[in-house]
Amino acid sequence: MANSGQYYNSNNGSAYNNGPGYYDGEEEEEEEWNREDFLDPVWEIQQKKTFTAWINSFLRKADTSIEDITQDLCSGLKLMLLLEVISGEALPKPERGRMRFHKINNVNKALEFIERKGVQLVSIGAEEIVDGNVKMTLGMIWTIILRFAIQDITVEEMTAKEGLLLWCQRKTAPYKNVNVQNFHMSFQDGLAFCALIHRHRPELIDYDKLSKDNPLENLNLAFDVAEKHLDIPRMLDPEDMVNNVKPDERSVMTYVSAYYHAFSGAQKAETAANRICKVLRVNQENEKLMDLYERLASDLLAWIKRTRPILEDRSTDNTLDGVRDRLNQFRDYRRAEKPPKLEEKALLETTFNTLQTRLRLSNRPAYLPTEGKLVSDIANAWKGLEKAEKGFEEWMLAEMQRLHRLENLYKKFVLKCGNHEAWMEGKEAQQQSQDFKSCKLNDLKAMMNKQVAFEADLGAHQERVEQICKIAEDLNSLGYHDLDSVNSRCQAICGAWDRLGVLSTTRSRALREAEQVLESLDQLHLQFAKRAAPFNNWLDGANEDLMDFFIVYSVQEVDSLQAAHSEFRASLPAAEAEHRAIAQIDAEVRELAAAHGLSGDALINPYTGLTARELAIKWDEVSARVPARDQSLQQEVARQHQNERLRRQFADLANVAGPWIEQRLDGSNIEEMERVNQSIQEAFIFDNPHSPYTMETIRVGWEQLHTSIAKALNEVANQILMRDSKGITNDEMTEFRKCFNHFDKSKTRRLDPIEFKACLPYVTSEVLRRELPPDQAEYCIQRMSPYGGPDAPPGALDYTTFSATLYGETDL
């Protein structure tokens, strides 16, 4: 109330004294008033009207009213009621008596109440009020109005009257034809009231149609509208306003304060409505944010739920390509799928924060997301996702490494298998070979050496095979994708390896057995050879002997031959035994070989070319020849005996004849002699110890007698020579045999055609030169005369004549 003093002094003229002022405790009034000077001044009239109307606007809430302000408040009852209605507080109980002192007490109660409200009342006494003192009453009412209707007005730090004025100024500022400076003149043309109404309720007044030239209309319009629509009863009289030079300030203030309360209350209501709107809007926005949060949270959690199993999926097709595909998928996920989700998560977080901040700022409790969508839930799910991502990347890299390693390991495997299989090529067949069953001992020993070397090689390769198996094992444990081929190959290799091992052992054993057998065989072969050779020689000798052409001339000779033959025969059993033994050896060889399945070269005797079969043949020959020889010897024996007889015969005769011849040339015995001689000759008898006379000599003797007989005898001699070594001596025979043997090159005791020709009575110079030393050949050729016999080749030389010459004989 700083300006109240000033305000009061601005009232023009003393005619317009306001009623008794009051001390509000802040400033003293410098006003003069005379109670007695003026009766019912204008202001009084106005104030009466206005105050009465004002009071009634409250009392109507208590279903009562006053008519005369000086009368109706005297009892104090309505005054107290008024105060109660205005303040909303209970006053002490009024006294119900009608006595003056009752009334005074009541009024005092009212005045005390006012004082309790912080108003210092000066010069207002209860008695004057009870007595109906107008000025006093009006003053008191003004006090009440001031205190309860105006005092608490605050507008922009201005209070009470100033505040109210400021309020009017602010509200009417847009209205150019209104200029509120005070609470009297400024309101006189009524436009201020209309503006105030229009400002708050434009639909109630068509302000543009108004003009200040129609103050009455304006005032009436304002008052009517206020009464009808704003529940503000009329308090001012338009006539009074217009006719009075200066409207009563207090009245105007009173009425305007009613406007203030009505509008600012409405305004408060409006602000409250705005605030409610704001709050509702805020709530709505918050709800939207909550919905957004819930939706984002659901989506994100669902996406995480979908995505995490994919990242946790550790299934693999075990190939590098498969892994690379998954890595690419992961990259796409990181590059394209995840970033928007990160944004979503960020949005989620900001939404949450925004929401919580808004709630906090508007003094609300914190937002509580539904179960499972709490910030912690989201954070955990996200962490789980990132963990899965990290795990996936790590796993992916480990997988790639593993598969790389696997690939390399597989390559290694393939290489080693290839090498091994190449080495294995043919070895099984080799080891299965039965070559040792038909080879010689030397070869076998070579094979055995090879086998030893082979076994060493096998041993060396064992590690290789183990390596292969180890690699296969690793491939299995590391889960290589094509384990079938790996395992089958490894198995094949191992199987073959085991077989090879068995075969090798078997072969080694077999070789050793074979070696033993072959060594035994070799021993047998050696034995065989040692015995077969001499036996063979013996057989050859025996056969030779048995085939021996014997030319014996005497029983003696034949006997010796027979004796030899007997000896020979005596040796036959031993020989046979020897033969059997040797055959036995051979049989053993065969048995042994057969028993061990040996054949071929194993059976070949390295020590000799002789075979049992050969020996057997020879033996058979010998065996066969023995009886033959027996026989021939027997025959010879017989013959020799015969010859002997013949000899004796001849001798007998010759011994008779010879001397006879010597005595006479009687040839009667000659013929007989000749016959005997013929026989002798035919029997190959070449000498006769029984008589010195040979046929030759006899013949010679005879020749001397008969040349013709001599010729005939000569012929016979030739014939003898011609027939199997005809009449040559033993020496000559030997000589002849020597030559014969000489030409029997092949020692088979048979002459082939060429050789046989050399035994013919002729021999060619060609042969001589070929067979004999040059000087001997020439010697012979010179001394030999050409053979004149039939069918002789040119250059044939007569051998028989040569022999005759050699021996001093001449066939003439």
Place this chain on the structure above:
Amino acid sequence: MYAMVMSPPSAPAAPQPSAPSTIDVALHRSPDQRWGFRLQGGADYRTQLTVMRVEPNSPAQGKLRVGDAIQTVNGKKSRQLSHAQASEVIKESGNSLKLTIVREPNAAACLDHIRPSGKPKFSRPGS
């Protein structure tokens, strides 16, 4: 919401975080007394059931503080209670009321340290 400030508001540093504590609170009142605290939030508001005001000289004073987040009401989990239901339970709780609350030990929700005081001051650029 202005939580009780434990440290003088002049400290501009951010409040140090420490673990919120769960506290069991038992209130007792005489028959005609009110509990003396304002309840806000609930499942139907999707917000945490919270103590927003504590009236002095009431059973709540000294036991409940502004900002306390109510977890259970007489054993019932607050998460499932609508505001009306929670209010009902509390109102009908007779003379004693059991609550478990979570209290932020510091003014984590307090914005005083960032709230400006006085009129906005403008400074000329460059000064």
